[in-house]
Amino acid sequence: MKNRLRELRAVRRWSQADLADRLDVSRQTINAIETGRHDPSLPLAFKIAAVLELPIESLFHPDEQSPTPE
Amino acid sequence: MVPPSELRLSASDRRRNREIMHRSIPPLALLLVTQGSLIVADPGRPSDASHVAWALSPMIAILWLAWVQFQSLRRADEFQRVMQLESLAIGFGAMAILGLGFGLLDGAGIGDSRQSLQLTLGIGILAWVVALGAKSRSGK
Numbered sequence: 001m002k003n004r005l006r007e008l009r010a011v012r013r014w015s016q017a018d019l020a021d022r023l024d025v026s027r028q029t030i031n032a033i034e035t036g037r038h039d040p041s042l043p044l045a046f047k048i049a050a051v052l053e054l055p056i057e058s059l060f061h062p063d064e065q066s067p068t069p070e
Numbered sequence: 071m072v073p074p075s076e077l078r079l080s081a082s083d084r085r086r087n088r089e090i091m092h093r094s095i096p097p098l099a100l101l102l103v104t105q106g107s108l109i110v111a112d113p114g115r116p117s118d119a120s121h122v123a124w125a126l127s128p129m130i131a132i133l134w135l136a137w138v139q140f141q142s143l144r145r146a147d148e149f150q151r152v153m154q155l156e157s158l159a160i161g162f163g164a165m166a167i168l169g170l171g172f173g174l175l176d177g178a179g180i181g182d183s184r185q186s187l188q189l190t191l192g193i194g195i196l197a198w199v200v201a202l203g204a205k206s207r208s209g210k
Binding site: 015016028029030033041044 | 082083
């Protein structure tokens with residue numbers, strides 16, 4: 001699964017630790033999600049979407065699909 | 071590669087590290103005292119219940135440390151939990167393979183089974199720690 005986390009985080013000028021603080025997870029977890037080494041659970045994916053104030057489908061998409069525009 | 075400015079620990083990381091540190095110190099101190107007392111005043115071959123209890127006293131600290139580890143696993147977030155469980159699986163696999171190997175040697179009358187057990191445990195724990203360290207480093 002691919003995601004736009006890094007790009008959306010950069011737009012907000014948040015570091016990985018800033019986003020991790022908002023989600024109450026470790027910075028490593030954010031890095032693993034951004035680099036595609038870890039697919040978040042559904043509750044965490046919804047939490048990410050809530051923190052970024054975006055619909056979940058605009059953040060994550062299967063490898064073969066393009067993301068839905070913001 | 072993550073820029074150095076991004077390597078700040080999150081509040082969750084700091085809280086977890088602090089908790090592990092605070093919770094690990096008492097059982098480690100107890101392990102030092104109980105194991106130390108066994109080394110300094112060797113009970114020899116336990117003959118009665120109090121000697122057996124003394125010889126097994128480091129187990130209290132070991133069980134306490136295992137509980138700390140279990141609590142840390144429960145408090146970890148989902149990615150850290152996967153990393154820890156994978157590392158534990160590697161450590162367990164190393165111990166199982168070594169145990170089997172030393173068991174076969176023991177069956178053939180080669181080697182000292184007491185040393186083999188200690189070696190198996192030591193290498194198993196080392197494999198777990200190294201695997202966790204490698205996984206943590208690759209996640210930076």
